[in-house]
Amino acid sequence: MSNLSITSVDVNTFPEFDTHKRVLRIEDSASGLLAFISIHNTNRGPAIGGTRYWHYQKEEDALRDSLRLSRAMTYKCAIAEVSFGGAKGVILAPKDGEGDKDAILTAYAKALAELGEPFYTGEDVGLNEHDIQILEQHSNTIVGRPKVGGLPARWAALSVFYAMEGALAMQTGSASFEGKKIAIKGLGGVGIDLCALLEKTGAKLIGADIVPERIERALKNHPTIEIVDSAIIHTIESDIYSPCAMGNEFNKDTIPNLKTKIICGAANNQLTTQEDGQALFEAGILYVPDYVANAGGLISVADELHPLGYSQERVESDIKRIRNTVEKIIETSIRDSIPTGEVADALAEERFQKTYD
């Protein structure tokens, strides 16, 4: 017997999130599932976005995360020119060692068919390939499937790489990485693939992580990488600083200590507030908006839904276009003297505020 309940959440008490199309609270008492699915905007097409599996102190924190992340997905879809709208799933994971993750994911996957509209979802923080396989067994709206496009990290790394090329070309007149110092914070899925792409270009790599196994793996695969303490990597002199760990990296405390010329990385929500974008602009540091740089992952998972089936060639060429998008954003930022983040947001809004048939 199903113990599933799906209820609409009134988000009027969160004025910053008043533009969401639908916000749903999903509960299944049998498995212990408690989740939020926020659908921000579907003007460009059906809802798409990852599902996060995370232990939150308060239910409201999870709701806020789903609201914030789903809105960002709408911007990312529009910038990446994929025909989807932004959404996000957030599952409130039990404390470590408690609960049955497979049962929770099974209940979540079954609930996806009950939303009344498609929500294409896949890996985000806290989900791995095994988890995607569980979801896939019980839902036909799972993307980033191991036997199709695979986990999106390597595609996010490729888009960061092209975004870096665009930024370098605009700042120095050449997209060459030869001899450039590139500092990467976070040597996880995206960071390690980014190292592999950059190593072939003659760039000098500097890396940091807080997990010793990640550092060992980086040193084994890329023996020339210089490892530094993760607490100070943002203060190292570099041509490009690439945040590939967690968000909220730049604020009034960290920005004055930066000694880089370009910021371009995969981590979501790098700026703590919009004012931080202005501060970077005033400091003469070229910031490539996070959701522009990391859109490769989305491009790959969205391609799994292409009517003609997944094409790696198409994914690669769509990701390559990010370099042009970055150059266009920087050009406008210089011309109009406004931070790159604001230029990207305006471009995205222009695209998703139109209604598509």
Ligand code: NAI
């Ligand atoms: P991951 O979890 O595989 O790697 C993150 C790495 O950062 C881990 O090795 C972790 O130990 C390290 N880390 C965490 N805190 C740190 C700190 N304070 N200092 C140094 N290292 C630290 O995650 P993944 O997939 O590589 O993603 C990286 C970032 O990019 C995340 O913010 C993610 O949300 C974002 N992103 C990932 C995409 C993907 O397809 N995987 C797509 C778009 C964005």
